[in-house]
Amino acid sequence: MKAVLGLKKQRDELRRAQIRADHEEKIMKVKAKECLSKGQKDKALKILRRKKAIDKRLETTDNHLENIQTMIDQIQTTKEQQQIVSAMATGNKALKELHTVLNPEYVEGVMDEVAEGVENQQEIDALISRTVFSSDDEEELEAELDALTSVDLPTVPKTEIDLPNVPMGEDEETEKASPAKQEPILA
């Protein structure tokens, strides 16, 4: 910070010198013209020589100014870079600290447990959604309906006895449905 201010002060000093030289140059020009109009050629030449010297001085001042400006820019850029690196180092440290808590083995363990939990849930879902009574009930109801609509059907109760394997068919259906459910959860 002090260095930049010092350089900037020097730059201001050069700018002031430039303004002074500019001013002097203008005066020399006017003076040379005056001398020429009076016919004092020798004097005019001397003044022009002086003006040229000032021109040269202005040029070197310009170069100095440019050098100083470059240096100011460099300092500022380097300072910014230093800040960036130190910010990144702090970030890296924080990331490392987080990784000591969140390591791959731990994540694997957690994920395994989650998968197990999901599997258990699916099993429970399958078990709980299995229709326990409905098929029997429906058969009974249909039989009753048939009995109501037609009186000539005494064989109906027999079919009721022939159907204990119906729930097995439903079991297969739920098993088919379960892998489809599992996929989106794992994804």
Place this chain on the structure above:
Amino acid sequence: MSGQAWQVSFPPFYTLQKNEETRKKQLDAWSSLVIEHSRKTSTSTIDLSEIRRSVLFTNSKIERQASIELVEAVFSQLVQKGNAIWKDKSKSKCLLSSQTFSSLAAALYNWAQMSGHINQVCTIFELSQGEEISGEIFQNVPEEIIIIALKLLQKERKAELIGTDGVKFF
């Protein structure tokens, strides 16, 4: 300005008026005359007794010169309005600015924000004569006045003066 021309040749204008409302108008008129005069002559440091003797406060045509108390009242008002600041305790000299110090301060801080100079050091010269400030209201304002505006920012913790020729904006 044209409205003030008649006042300049109006004898009572040179004595501090007793009526409060008249006095207020009189001081306002004098204040703008003083600011206009300092702009024309591009002077910012004003010696009260000197300016009283100048053409501004003296009209030989009507043989009038402003009273000391009037000149003092005019400058006290300018100080109060934030256009001037006393340079000594005896209040014989003051620093005058056509812009109020607070408006200069606001413009300086706004420039620092817009041009990315927050957290950067700048020289006072840069803020007055630099190439980056062309078109700003503080361009070519004397460094002395810029410093006073920066001191206002320093009070608000928006800037910090470094030595006598540097400043850092926050």
